[in-house]
Structures are given as C-alpha cells and as structure tokens.
Amino acid sequence: MDSGKFDASTDSSVVDSGPNQTSDCRQHTTCKLDHAIAVCSEGECLIAACETGYVDCNDVAEDGCEATLDSVEHCGVCRHGCTFANGSSRCSDGTCELAECEMNFGDCDGSRDNGCERTLTTLSNCGACGTSCSLANAVTNCDTGHCIFAKCSAGFGDCNGDGAKLAEGNGCETKLDTPDHCGTCDTKCSGATPYCSGGRCTGVVCDPGRADCDNDNLMCEADLTTLSNCGACGQNCGPLSNATATCATGQCAATCQSGFKDCDNTLANGCETNTRTTSNCGECGRPCTYANATTNCGSGACALASCTSGYGDCNANLTQDGCEQRLNTLQHCGNCNQACNLANAASSCSSGSCQVGSCNTGFANCDGRADTGCESNLVTSNQSCGACNSACPSNRTCSGGRCVCTSNSNCGSGQTCCNGACVDQLSDEANCGSCSNVCASGSTCCSGTCRNLATDFSNCGRCGDRCDSDKENRCTNGECRCANSDSCPAFWRCCSSGCKFGLGC
Numbered sequence: 001m002d003s004g005k006f007d008a009s010t011d012s013s014v015v016d017s018g019p020n021q022t023s024d025c026r027q028h029t030t031c032k033l034d035h036a037i038a039v040c041s042e043g044e045c046l047i048a049a050c051e052t053g054y055v056d057c058n059d060v061a062e063d064g065c066e067a068t069l070d071s072v073e074h075c076g077v078c079r080h081g082c083t084f085a086n087g088s089s090r091c092s093d094g095t096c097e098l099a100e101c102e103m104n105f106g107d108c109d110g111s112r113d114n115g116c117e118r119t120l121t122t123l124s125n126c127g128a129c130g131t132s133c134s135l136a137n138a139v140t141n142c143d144t145g146h147c148i149f150a151k152c153s154a155g156f157g158d159c160n161g162d163g164a165k166l167a168e169g170n171g172c173e174t175k176l177d178t179p180d181h182c183g184t185c186d187t188k189c190s191g192a193t194p195y196c197s198g199g200r201c202t203g204v205v206c207d208p209g210r211a212d213c214d215n216d217n218l219m220c221e222a223d224l225t226t227l228s229n230c231g232a233c234g235q236n237c238g239p240l241s242n243a244t245a246t247c248a249t250g251q252c253a254a255t256c257q258s259g260f261k262d263c264d265n266t267l268a269n270g271c272e273t274n275t276r277t278t279s280n281c282g283e284c285g286r287p288c289t290y291a292n293a294t295t296n297c298g299s300g301a302c303a304l305a306s307c308t309s310g311y312g313d314c315n316a317n318l319t320q321d322g323c324e325q326r327l328n329t330l331q332h333c334g335n336c337n338q339a340c341n342l343a344n345a346a347s348s349c350s351s352g353s354c355q356v357g358s359c360n361t362g363f364a365n366c367d368g369r370a371d372t373g374c375e376s377n378l379v380t381s382n383q384s385c386g387a388c389n390s391a392c393p394s395n396r397t398c399s400g401g402r403c404v405c406t407s408n409s410n411c412g413s414g415q416t417c418c419n420g421a422c423v424d425q426l427s428d429e430a431n432c433g434s435c436s437n438v439c440a441s442g443s444t445c446c447s448g449t450c451r452n453l454a455t456d457f458s459n460c461g462r463c464g465d466r467c468d469s470d471k472e473n474r475c476t477n478g479e480c481r482c483a484n485s486d487s488c489p490a491f492w493r494c495c496s497s498g499c500k501f502g503l504g505c
Contacts, residue, residue, distance in 0.1 A: 034064030039368045039388060046368025048356065055351035061368075069094055069350065077328040077352040080310030084115030085278070104145055113322065114289030117279055120145050123264045124285075136171035138163055139266065154235045154252065155199065159185035177232070198224050198233040209250070224250055241270030259300060276300050291322030310352055312336040328352045342373030362401070364388050427463075454478045 031040040035054040036047045038061075047056055050065035057067040057078035067074045072082040076094030083089060084098050086105035091097070101107055101116035108118040108129035118125050126133035126142035133140050133147035137156035141148045149164040152172035159181060162169030174181050179189040182196035189201035196202070197220065198211025206212060206220035213222035213233035222229050227237040231250030238245030243254035243262070254262055256271035263273040263284035273280050281288035281297035288295045288302035292311035296303055307313060307323035314325035314336035325332050333340035333349035340347045340354035345365070348357035356365050359374035366376040366388035376384040378401055383391050385398035392403035395410045404420025405411055411422035418425075418435035425431050425448055430438050432445035439450035446453075446463035453459055458466045460475035467473055467480035474483050482488055488499035495505030 033061060034066065036064040038064075039366060041366065041368045044368075048365045048368055049358070050351075050355070056355075057351060059353070067351075072096075075310075077310035077326060077350070079352070080308060084112070086116040109287065111287075111289065113291045113293075114278075114287045117287045117289070118285065119279075123266065133166075134265070135163060135166060135169070136173065138172045139268065140166070141266075142264075154230070155232050155250070157181060157185040183232075198222060198229065198231075199235075200233050227252075240267070241272060243271040278302075289322075290318055291324060293318075293323045342370065344374040344377075347373075 031038045031045040033045055033047060035051045036056070037049045037051075038045050039048045040046075045061060047061050047065065050056060053068055054065035055067050055069060055074070055078060056065045057074050067078065069076055069078075070091050072089055072091050074080060075082045075091035075096050080096075082091050082096035084096075087101045087107070088099040089096055090099045096112075098107060098112045098115060104120050105116035106118045106120045106125065106129045107116050108125060118129060120127055120129070121142045121144065123133045123140060123142055125131060126147045127145035133142045135149065137153045138158070139150040139153060141150050147166055149166060152158055152163065155176055156172040157174045157176050158164075158172045159174040160170070163172055174185060176183055176185070176199055177196050179194040179196050179201070181187060182189050182201050183199035187201075188194075189196050191203055193203060194201060195205055197206040198213055200211060200213055200215055202212035202215065203217040204212055204220060209224050210220035211222045211224050211229070211233055212218075212220050213229060222233060224231055225247050227245055227247055229235060230237045230247035230252045235252070237247050237252035240254050242257045242260040244257070246253045246255055252267055254267060254270055256262060259274060259276050260271035261273050261275050261280070261284050262271045263280065266272075273284060275282055275284070276297050276299070278288040278295055278297050280286060281302050282300045288297040290304060292308040294305040294308065296305045304313070304318055310327055311323040312325045312327050312332060312335065313323045314332055315321070317324075325336060327334055327336070328349050328351065330340045330347055330349055332338065333354045334352050340349045342354060342356060344360045344363040346357040346360070348355045353370070355370050356374060359365060362377060362379040363374035364376045364378050364384065364387075365372075365374045366384050376388060378384055378386055380398050382398045383389070385392050385403050386401040392398050395405070396403035397406055398404075399420060402420070405417040405422050406420075408415075408417050411417050414424055415422040416425050416431070416435070418431040423431045425433055425435075427445050429443070429445045429450075430436070432439050432450050433448035439445050442452060442454070443450040444453050444459075444463060445451075446459045451459040451463065453461055453463070454477055455475050457473070457475050460467050460480050461478035467475055474481050482494040482499050485492070485494040488494050492499045492501050493505060
C-alpha cells in the first residue's frame with residue numbers, strides 16, 4: 001500500500017479474502033469475502049475494496065468481488081456485454097471486438113459497431129461482400145451464398161447456350177421478337193412475309209406495342225402494355241409481394257408499398273425487403289447503427305433505443321459518435337457527468353460505480369459503504385480510534401489514533417493524567433514524582449523518587465527494603481552487607497559477601 005494511504009491491515013475488522021463468511025460477523029474474529037477486503041459493520045460483512053482485477057458487478061456483498069472486466073458479460077465496465085449482430089464477440093483489453101460472422105453474414109462496411117450487417121445471400125452480396133450475382137437479361141438466385149442461373153428474363157433467350165456459365169457467359173443475349181427467334185430460341189416464322197410480334201409468329205405487321213396474340217393473322221388485337229401481355233403475349237406481371245405491378249416500355253415493373261423495396265432486383269418476389277429494420281433502414285442496405293448503442297427503425301428513420309450498458313451519449317452528438325463515453329471514469333461514473341469524488345479517499349470507477357480505491361492517511365471505510373467514502377477519522381474518532389470499531393472508554397478521548405485522558409478527573413484514585421495517560425507517579429519510571437520526569441537507566445521510581453536499588457541503603461534490591469544500620473549498614477549489588485567486623489558476631493569477620501566465621505574471609 002502507498003505510504004500516503006491508511007493501511008487497512010491495522011484494523012482488526014479488515015481481513016484478506018478467503019472462504020466467504022456472511023453470518024453475523026460479531027460472533028467471529030474474521031470477516032471474509034471472495035477476492036475482497038472486507039469489513040464488519042453493524043454485524044454485517046461488507047466490501048471495503050476489491051482485489052486487483054476483480055469487481056463487484058452485482059452489488060451483492062455475499063459473493064464478494066465476483067466478476068472480472070475481461071469477459072463478454074462485463075467488458076471494461078460492469079454489465080457491458082459484448083454482442084454483435086449476426087456474429088460472435090470477444091473482449092480484449094476492456095474493448096469489445098467482433099470475432100467472426102455467422103454463416104451467410106458479412107461485415108461489409110468495416111464497422112464493428114453494427115456487427116455483420118449484410119446478408120450474403122443477395123444478388124449484390126452473394127457469398128462475399130460486393131460479389132455480384134447478375135447476368136444480362138436473366139433471372140439469377142443466390143442460394144446459400146452460391147450464384148445460380150434460374151431463367152432468362154421475359155422476351156430474351158440464351159440462344160448461344162452460355163447463360164448458365166454466369167460470369168463466363170454473356171447471359172440471355174438474344175431478344176425473342178425476330179422471325180429467326182420468335183418467342184423461343186431458333187423458332188423461325190414461315191410464310192411469304194414472316195413477322196414476329198409479342199413472341200408470336202404472324203402474317204400481319206403490327207405497330208409497336210401491339211401483337212397478334214390469337215394467331216389469326218387478321219389483326220393485332222393485343223395491347224402489349226397491359227399486365228396480362230406486358231411486352232410479349234401472355235407475359236403476366238402480377239401479383240407481386242408488397243407491391244403494385246406495372247407495365248412500362250414493355251417490361252414488368254413494381255411500385256413498392258410504403259416501407260418495402262426491391263433490394264435484390266428480382267421482380268418475381270416483388271418488394272421483398274422491409275426497410276424499417278436496422279439492417280435496411282429507409283433504403284436497401286442502409287444500416288441503422290450508432291456506436292455503442294441499440295437502435296430501432298420502426299418509422300423508417302434511424303433512432304436510438306438505448307446506449308449499450310456502460311456507455312453514454314455525454315456530448316449530445318449521437319449521429320456523429322453515438323454513445324461515445326465510457327461510464328467508468330471519475331468524471332462520468334455510471335451516468336454522464338456523474339462525478340466520483342469520495343470523502344477522504346482515492347476514488348475508483350473501473351466497475352462503473354463509484355468505489356473506494358484507498359483511504360487517505362488516518363482515515364478508514366469502517367461502514368463498508370462506497371457512497372460515504374472513508375468516513376472514519378482514526379486519529380480523532382472516539383468510535384474508531386486507531387482502528388475501525390475500536391471505541392474509547394467514556395472517560396477517554398481519541399487523539400493521535402489512541403485513547404487518552406485530558407485531566408486528572410479522567411483517571412482513577414492515586415493516578416495522574418500525564419501526556420494523555422493515567423499513571424501512578426509514585427512508581428511510574430517515565431513520570432516519577434511529576435509528569436515527564438524519567439528515571440535514568442538502572443534507576444527505579446520508589447515513592448515518587450528515582451532510586452538506584454543496587455546501592456541505595458534505604459531501597460536495597462527493591463523499593464522500601466532498608467538495610468539494618470547497626471549490622472548490615474551498606475547496600476552492594478542490591479543486597480545489604482556489613483560495614484565492618486564490629487557489626488559481626490564474636491569470632492566473625494566482615495567480608496565482601498557478608499559476615500564470615502573465622503579469622504580470614
């Protein structure tokens with residue numbers, strides 16, 4: 001821990017992670033939560049801080065700091081799930097990335113925000129982005145990503161037989177309205193004056209847009225601009241899905257209903273594409289996407305449904321950069337412009353919610369709540385003096401992180417308040433006789449006076465032990481000894497160790 005921060009390990013109510021203990025922590029000496037530094041507050045185990053790499057995303061203390069911010073469920077911030085349309089995702093360094101597209105889908109615009117936005121089964125994107133599946137005057141299909149020739153368009157034929165070769169051929173190159181190819185390839189009209197109109201051989205000359213469809217060789221009774229005979233006899237233009245069929249210049253066409261378009265350029269299926277979806281919003285292939293957002297296109301215009309969890313549109317410029325702001329910064333924590341600035345703490349917002357990173361020196365998060373910061377002053381708080389929940393007695397005050405007295409009235413009988421501590425000045429060697437009077441090394445406080453118990457005649461060996469002035473009237477090494485032989489019995493001599501019998505010591 002940094003030298004400038006209060007070390008929570010000095011608080012007996014804060015412990016390292018281990019097997020979760022969620023019962024009434026007042027009954028135990030420890031309080032443990034997975035991957036967390038925990039505190040016991042009012043009998044409940046609470047998270048004070050998470051271990052590096054872990055966060056509490058579900059706001060439930062019982063399972064500790066249960067999540068990491070490198071998963072697709074919590075990528076960079078809590079509850080920011082990585083999802084992409086029609087593709088799989090991964091989380092790399094707290095950023096969602098598109099892993100790969102599902103089958104028959106592609107990321108054709110190169111933007112990860114809208115995922116794999118293109119279906120690769122259309123004539124313009126068949127099997128791969130930008131791969132066209134089209135032939136001149138022909139109907140083609142893109143089946144599971146493979147281009148397939150279906151048939152020639154009305155009034156045209158593949159008379160050289162290379163239409164099915166797709167890109168290698170020239171499609172349905174022959175118009176079937178000539179005497180040599182009338183209605184079908186190589187169908188020749190006979191007679192002295194052969195004519196072909198509306199794909200039928202006739203002996204009469206028809207004006208443009210008319211045909212002898214009943215083959216009576218008498219008159220050109222059919223109008224080739226109608227839905228039942230559009231450009232050729234029997235060429236019917238309708239009905240068409242989500243469209244009104246029309247015949248213009250001898251070709252069938254469709255007028256799409258509101259909200260639909262013919263995006264695959266295939267008349268047979270009408271206006272097949274709903275242009276009120278996020279992949280085709282208002283126009284064919286126009287994606288409705290904003291960065292880090294969920295959108296909708298119910299009205300045919302792109303609109304924001306919601307920002308992706310963990311992001312916000314904090315600059316109110318949605319169309320330019322979408323939901324541009326990660327909501328895990330100290331300025332934007334959980335919501336736009338919601339600052340994370342906790343009292344007496346280094347704040348953290350890596351999980352998207354304001355958390356205590358570390359407490360300032362002399363402060364602690366004793367209630368386990370993030371919103372109150374490090375609310376306890378361990379230097380002056382009578383309730384948490386020096387450590388969380390370490391309360392001072394009623395007659396003491398917290399000063400400098402310890403419980404101290406302020407006057408003699410705070411102390412018991414025979415004690416004096418010296419420098420915040422209640423002491424007995426008759427025996428306290430640091431306050432002998434008066435506050436701060438410290439006895440020198442080798443001295444002992446006896447009745448308020450510093451004494452050397454090794455040599456003091458009146459306090460020999462211990463306070464109050466006085467040597468007999470008539471016999472053992474000197475103190476040596478804390479023991480009473482004779483002063484001379486006169487103080488010894490008859491026939492005894494005074495030696496250094498005391499009175500000895502005989503003439504010598």
